[in-house]
Amino acid sequence: MDFKQFQQKYNIQFNNDQLLKQAFMHTSYVNEHRDAGLEDNERLEFLGDAVLELAVSQHLFRHYPDMSEGELTKFRANIVCEPSLEQFSRTLNLGEYLLLGKGEEASGGRERPAILADAFEGLMGAIYLDQGFKKALAFLQEYVFPSIEPGAFSHVMDYKSKLQELVQKDHQSVSYKIIDEIGPDHNRQFVASVSLNGTKIGTGIGKSKKEAEQEAAKEGLKEVSKP
Template sequence: MRKPHKDYWKASQRKSEKFKQFQQKLGIQFNDEKLLKQAFTHSSYVNEHRKKPHEDNERLEFLGDAVLELTVSHFLFKKYPLLSEGDLTKLRAAIVCEPSLVTFANELEFGQLVLLGKGEEMTGGRMRPALLADVFEAFVGALFLDQGMEQVLQFLENIVFPKVNSGAFSHVMDYKSQLQELVQRNTKGQLEYKILKEKGPAHSKEFVSQVALNGDVLGTGEGRSKKEAEQLAAQMALMALRQQTE
């Protein structure tokens, strides 16, 4: 019969090897590996190993949440100089929400590294969305403490920001904002919206709008309000411009 301390030592060795491979994969070497392991330590694990000097990741999660908010806000502020505060807020919320963080965590296989108590493990905690999102925030917090903001930004530039650049979150921006951003990025031209006509009785009016870029009409739209007509015109313009670049 094997002694418990030998089993614990072997399990500890396996965990250390996993964390070593994880750092090699990311190209990040923690100065304090205790911080790295803490980021992946769930409270259920700590509760079952009270005789060992473990800390859970809840405080790191708190810090990582704030670091993510700041770094993503700064990135969006620079990338989209013409977006309103409201659109920036919606876009940031889509990037740092639980489903997005879970996607990032799964791509990096964070679930394989999480240290869980037996009960949490048996109930599928390793793949629980809220847990994975928390671990991603905790990892960012640990990375910030270990190596500072510059390394956090490098990590996000490899994992998160490319998805923003590819338009993965553009669905949360309205069509006018998307068109403005596309034009700003590619042509630097001037967009102009114009209501071409109003039709129908006062209680049921319809509006026809067009949007032009440097005088060239890109799209027209018809809606029950000026705002709706402009949005539909911007949608048509987006479709036309994207077809040109395909």
């Protein structure tokens, strides 16, 4: 993979090229190169998710002064979710830079929505670690924020936000937990549970942790909506 070309294309120069490479390194690739001492992009995804939350929150706060807190929360949730992150990833052609195991490659992993979304988050985490929040924000302002406007992401069904909105009226607490991982590395699935005030109200399965949590929230919504 030509990561120098990536840096030239997007006008960003990494101090630590390994961080950029790690942002695109899927767990299936690491598993096939166990002796190389590599680390997959999952920890960078975790960090990138937080960077995105803050950056998008700041953007929406400054550009939509007439929106209420609830409207801002819903708008942000529709942007920082797997379908939207996949869309950003495809726009930036991140799929061509992915480092995948042979099995994942053969099964179409380069086009898998969850992997593309994770790569975008991994990239944001890598930029933040290497360049700081200011550079991460500048990257988003250049390549992502121009596509953000009310209605642009209204097609995204965010069950987690809907569940949160429903229960917060009664000051109740919602929490999520990944309770299992199933399947081979090239077709791994996650199992998530959602609890209301400590009581489990739903479970869900997905090809990413986010997708599993969304499916769990979907089940949870059905449970709390019962008469």
